[in-house]
Amino acid sequence: MIRSPDVARRNLNDLLAFVTVAREGSFTRAAAVLGVTQSALSQTIRALEQRLDIRLLTRTTRSVAPTEAGERLAQAIGHRFEEIEAELDALSAIRGEPTGTVRITCADHVLRTTIWPKLVPVLREHPGINVEFDVSYGLRDIVADRFDAGVRLGEAVHKDMIAMPIGPKVRMAAVASPAYFAANPPPKTPRDLLQHRCINQRQGAGGLYVWEFERKGRELEVRVEGQVIVNTSPLIVAAALDGMGIAFLPEEEFAPHIEEGRLVRVLQDWCPPFPGFHLYYPSRRHPSPAFSLVLNALRFRGEA
Structure with missing residues (x-):
């Protein structure tokens, strides 16, 4: 029938x-x-x-x-409905103006320093494109949560995703205020951190971030403890400036404070460069014109 x-x-x-x-x-x-x-x-x-x-x-x-x-x-x-939506968005290219919404989940620092500056010109040139940002430190399931893409450090991207570098290599930095180190001897090895107050970071609704170090091919993980646990990097920086202990983030988040002497860096020889931030998305996704423009704008064209 x-x-x-x-x-x-x-x-x-x-x-x-x-x-x-x-x-x-x-x-x-x-x-x-x-x-x-x-x-x-x-x-x-x-x-x-x-x-x-x-x-x-x-x-x-x-x-x-x-x-x-x-x-x-x-x-x-x-996913069939998502494919239909993508094809409808693709039709916008025929009339010459991409439209549609691109949803990205990422941490606040990389959004401020890398993603947003690169996307402002795109949004100004293409008023039909909308971008929605979800600021999160958790490892979101972008397929289940219907994000078009996510941003993570390269080593954390799942193998079944397409990953594209959006920035240079990154180095971590362990820092604390001069006042903190005046009262506590600086650590000489990562294991010495177990004798210090450290500022912990919770990843989304999951566990605490485990601090990772490497020197001459030797990798070391340290589960630190302290009075303060936060889930955003600006609060970690603020707590370090207030003398609440040793903090651990990508070095660029501390850079101005280190340069001006408000924070002191330690364990630098245990923090080698590693693959930086990557934008990732499902391998089965057929990029819409709007998403393709975002990809092109965010692509890192320097030395990865």
């Missing part, structure tokens, strides 16, 4: 509604994305579940989550 176009269109709309609710984890947010009322969206999902004769979503007073069947359906068809 051949289904009428109206039936096929209704089925596609219903599936899109389901995928959106599954991704957003909320009927309220999904309704806003789709431009419909929450009650209409709930009716659509109920009708879809009745037609398929299976529960797709588990609803509570605070959240919505896919059932096992719903998760299977979302994984099977979700």
